[in-house]
Amino acid sequence: MSDVEVHRRVQAPVDEVWRIATDLESAPQVVRGIDAVEVLTPGPFGVGTRWRETRTMFGRSATEEMTVSAVDPGRSYTVEATSSGVHYLSTFSFAPAGEGATEATMTFGGRPTTRVAKVLGALTAPLATRSVEKALRADLDDIAAAAERGAATG
Template identity: 50%
Template sequence: MGSRSVAVERLVGAGQGAVWEALTDLRGMERVLSGVTKVEVLTDGAFGVGTRWRETRRMFGKDATEEMWVTVSVPPERYVVEAESHGSRYVSAWDLTPAGPSATTVRMTFSATPTGGVSGLLAKLMGGLGERAVRKAIAKDLADVAAAVEGRGASEGPA
């Protein structure tokens, strides 16, 4: 079984910089993303390549904790986060494209590739129902980010 991926895109009514800040503020992630219950940052310094954290998220009715790390960071346009778990490598790529002065198209692409060992979880996660659940979780994250940033800078005028 090869790599499987899911992509979700959403137009957010906020500038690229504000969206980048909301997505990369690890210490504020629990307040922004309703699916995330705990974040433990493991590295010091600003968000960038090499930043690592442990994220606990409610998935399929239970808490799952994964250690993640940033492998690409091109502020405020793109970053890539990876994780390895249950015999699979997970890659989440976030692309932020300006869509006017106070709008940004956010596209998140999640892919899972077996690395050996048990790929049963991968099959369950990315097959049929699992793929819909992953797509729904990503869409919820994007809705949460939009809710956090839209209107935040509305009274500040043009950026």
């Protein structure tokens, strides 16, 4: 699958969007697509933070273990996961967009690591790309709504 990237202007400052996007315990209450999160590492969000995230996709519940592999505090972070012969890489970026706003970007890509995954990926790529884009947009909309509520009340 080629990388999918979505952007959204959020009417909240970067620090509020960052706080919402990195609050793993609250993710199921913020992001409609997330059913549950189990944080596996104690301490603050950073490189090495791991969690199990459960989502319902295509009518089936799936749980994946995620690991933060890079962080530029307040600006971006990268999450990696490997499942069913595919290595997934997600990047979340936040940049000031003037007047207390933020330009939020989510990028997601999957690279097959097995022959079976390569064949299945080639067959399902168009559908998968559309589904991923739709899910990323929904996640970003949910994060934006929570950050905008927080900015309005804070």
